[in-house]
Amino acid sequence: MPARLISLLVRPTTPPLWLGIVVAATVIAVETVVVHQLNKVAPQNAFGAVFLLGVLVVSARWGFALSVMTTLVSAIVYVYFHLQVEGTLLPAKPGDWVAVVVFLPVALVANLMAGQARLRTAEAVLRRREAEASRDELAILAEHQAALRRVATLAARGVSPSEVFTAVAEELALWLHVVNAALLRYEGDGTGTLVAVRYEPGVTLLPVTGDRISTAGDDVGAIVLRTGRGARIDNHAHVGGTVATRIRAEGFGSIVGVPIVVDKRVWGAAIVGSRQTEPLPADTETRLGDFADLVATAIANAATRAELIASRARIVAAGDEARRRLERDLHDGAQQRLVSLGLEVRMAEASVPAEWVDVKEQLSAIASGLTGVSEDLRELSHGIHPAILSKGGLGSAVRTLARRSAVPVSLDVALDGRFTESVEVATYYVVAEALTNVAKHAHASEVDVSLGAADGTVHLVIGDDGVGGASSGAGSGLIGLQDRVEALGGHMQITSPPGHGTTLDITIPVDGG
Amino acid sequence: MEAMVLQFGRLRCLIVDDNPGFSDTARRLLEQQGITVVGMVSTSADAVLAAADLQPDVILVDVELGEESGFDLAERLDDEAFPSAVILISTHAEQDLAEVISGSPAVGFVSKSELSSDAIRDLLRAGDGTEGKPVAPVSGPRGR
Numbered sequence: 001m002p003a004r005l006i007s008l009l010v011r012p013t014t015p016p017l018w019l020g021i022v023v024a025a026t027v028i029a030v031e032t033v034v035v036h037q038l039n040k041v042a043p044q045n046a047f048g049a050v051f052l053l054g055v056l057v058v059s060a061r062w063g064f065a066l067s068v069m070t071t072l073v074s075a076i077v078y079v080y081f082h083l084q085v086e087g088t089l090l091p092a093k094p095g096d097w098v099a100v101v102v103f104l105p106v107a108l109v110a111n112l113m114a115g116q117a118r119l120r121t122a123e124a125v126l127r128r129r130e131a132e133a134s135r136d137e138l139a140i141l142a143e144h145q146a147a148l149r150r151v152a153t154l155a156a157r158g159v160s161p162s163e164v165f166t167a168v169a170e171e172l173a174l175w176l177h178v179v180n181a182a183l184l185r186y187e188g189d190g191t192g193t194l195v196a197v198r199y200e201p202g203v204t205l206l207p208v209t210g211d212r213i214s215t216a217g218d219d220v221g222a223i224v225l226r227t228g229r230g231a232r233i234d235n236h237a238h239v240g241g242t243v244a245t246r247i248r249a250e251g252f253g254s255i256v257g258v259p260i261v262v263d264k265r266v267w268g269a270a271i272v273g274s275r276q277t278e279p280l281p282a283d284t285e286t287r288l289g290d291f292a293d294l295v296a297t298a299i300a301n302a303a304t305r306a307e308l309i310a311s312r313a314r315i316v317a318a319g320d321e322a323r324r325r326l327e328r329d330l331h332d333g334a335q336q337r338l339v340s341l342g343l344e345v346r347m348a349e350a351s352v353p354a355e356w357v358d359v360k361e362q363l364s365a366i367a368s369g370l371t372g373v374s375e376d377l378r379e380l381s382h383g384i385h386p387a388i389l390s391k392g393g394l395g396s397a398v399r400t401l402a403r404r405s406a407v408p409v410s411l412d413v414a415l416d417g418r419f420t421e422s423v424e425v426a427t428y429y430v431v432a433e434a435l436t437n438v439a440k441h442a443h444a445s446e447v448d449v450s451l452g453a454a455d456g457t458v459h460l461v462i463g464d465d466g467v468g469g470a471s472s473g474a475g476s477g478l479i480g481l482q483d484r485v486e487a488l489g490g491h492m493q494i495t496s497p498p499g500h501g502t503t504l505d506i507t508i509p510v511d512g513g
Numbered sequence: 514m515e516a517m518v519l520q521f522g523r524l525r526c527l528i529v530d531d532n533p534g535f536s537d538t539a540r541r542l543l544e545q546q547g548i549t550v551v552g553m554v555s556t557s558a559d560a561v562l563a564a565a566d567l568q569p570d571v572i573l574v575d576v577e578l579g580e581e582s583g584f585d586l587a588e589r590l591d592d593e594a595f596p597s598a599v600i601l602i603s604t605h606a607e608q609d610l611a612e613v614i615s616g617s618p619a620v621g622f623v624s625k626s627e628l629s630s631d632a633i634r635d636l637l638r639a640g641d642g643t644e645g646k647p648v649a650p651v652s653g654p655r656g657r
Contacts (some may be wrong), residue, residue, distance in 0.1 A: 331577070331605075336532045336534060336625075337534065338626075339604055339626045340535050342626050343538045343539065343625075343626070343628060344542075346542065346629070347538075347541060347542050347545055350546070351545070370626070371626045374604065374626055378605065378606055391582065391584050391613045392612045392613045392616065396612035396613060399612055400608070400609055400610075400611070400612060404608070
């Protein structure tokens with residue numbers, strides 16, 4: 001209760017001076033009457049303290065000057081009153097002196113204390129307002145960080161840049177409280193592509209996601225490209241270029257853009273715009289810059305990943321090419337000569353006289369030996385016969401592999417139609433290598449191979465009943481297979497509990513070859 | 514296939530192979546074993562011309578003719594309705610090519626290292642017996 005009474009009395013705003021004078025005068029008058037009455041009742045007592053009440057009231061609400069005036073007037077009234085009663089100008093009794101002498105300091109101190117209380121309250125109110133403002137700022141900052149964190153998480157997870165773009169456009173719109181946001185990618189030929197854009201309802205004349213726009217004008221998008229720095233236009237009335245014309249037509253006021261820099265190059269721009277009359281806040285460029293950095297990171301990540309996949313694909317292709325060349329050379333060179341030699345020996349055997357039985361037997365043996373060597377060479381090249389794949393398709397080629405496999409294969413092929421050569425060749429190699437692995441490492445008695453295609457992916461499952469415990473560590477043969485599958489943009493899942501065989505579940509996308 | 518094979522007559526044969534060393538050896542072997550080699554060519558185009566020109570009884574076609582495919586040539590020869598019997602040859606194992614051979618209009622397949630006149634005759638005999646449908650490839654006995 002006292003706290004509320006004090007806050008009622010000690011408010012920071014001072015009521016008008018005239019009111020103060022009126023109140024002071026009234027209070028002093030009332031006090032005079034009261035003391036007069038009291039004196040009739042108890043004539044010997046000094047009732048100066050009554051005047052203290054008025055002083056306190058005035059001090060509580062009015063400034064120091066008025067309070068002091070009230071004190072002095074109260075003292076004078078008291079003395080005068082006393083004069084009236086006692087009949088003397090100055091107090092005669094020592095008790096009366098004490099009353100006046102004590103009254104004055106006490107009243108003045110009361111003035112001071114009340115003044116201090118008022119000051120403290122004013123300060124307290126000020127502090128509370130400041131704290132509230134800080135809290136609001138903190139809330140905004142927290143929203144800012146949350147929005148950035150959401151986008152950073154997306155970028156770190158490695159989602160495609162276009163998904164990151166869309167998310168950024170949404171976040172910009174939400175969190176900057178600006179409802180129009182766009183991400184523009186510069187194409188280097190005087191145009192840019194809007195990779196993500198978000199407009200408030202009612203905006204119908206501006207380009208949409210995927211559109212190309214000119215970067216030859218004087219709008220923010222063009223300026224950011226030219227200068228490589230942030231840009232702001234608050235009034236598009238005299239801005240040149242086709243883009244600016246459309247912006248004007250749509251009624252946009254303030255537009256701010258910042259560059260998105262990837263690999264020290266201006267890749268594009270992040271742009272926000274408002275159709276309000278007031279310009280966008282001054283810190284928009286800075287905040288927009290944070291998002292631009294995240295977008296740049298996402299793009300750089302995606303580019304790195306793409307390069308990684310491409311270089312893996314190149315390595316796999318180089319290995320395949322080298323092996324193909326080797327096999328081709330073997331086939332065209334050594335094998336043909338071996339075969340020819342074998343035929344020559346048979347001819348020699350035929351032209352030797354029949355009685356030379358030993359020689360005939362030797363020659364026959366040599367011919368067989370040469371055939372044997374030729375067959376061994378054939379076994380060495382696990383390679384693909386171009387004729388089978390291009391003529392018979394992936395199904396035929398896999399059936400051939402199954403027949404050739406050292407471990408019996410139970411085959412289930414469900415393919416209708418052909419795929420591009422690169423997909424067929426790649427899948428063929430995957431099956432070939434997987435079967436080789438089983439023969440080399442699995443100690444299996446049977447392999448199940450199932451091959452099918454659906455929804456733009458080739459689905460291949462190879463399961464053996466061998467020793468299991470396989471992983472794509474070095475030396476297992478599976479790492480090479482994994483590289484090959486991933487170089488194609490596919491995915492391989494290995495399930496290999498020790499003692500329970502190994503199953504490879506492989507998907508390879510068929511789009512884009 | 515309408516080729517009438519004379520058991521004891523001398524067959525006339527065209528060799529289509531891009532490896533001159535092998536072609537030459539094969540020619541000498543077949544000549545020694547009673548088959549007349551009427552021509553040796555190394556490309557599909559030349560093969561079609563020679564087939565039209567020489568009308569051989571049998572055409573040996575290497576499955577791999579440089580960049581071209583012997584299977585394609587076999588189909589083309591079949592399209593042109595030459596009376597010749599086409600036999601595919603290769604250094605590759607028969608089982609590696611079984612799928613495609615069975616779909617080919619050729620009479621059959623002979624492994625190059627097993628090449629002999631007997632092998633050719635066996636195939637022609639087998640081919641004749643089933644009225645034009647290619648039989649499962651039969652490898653000839655070891656050359657005599």
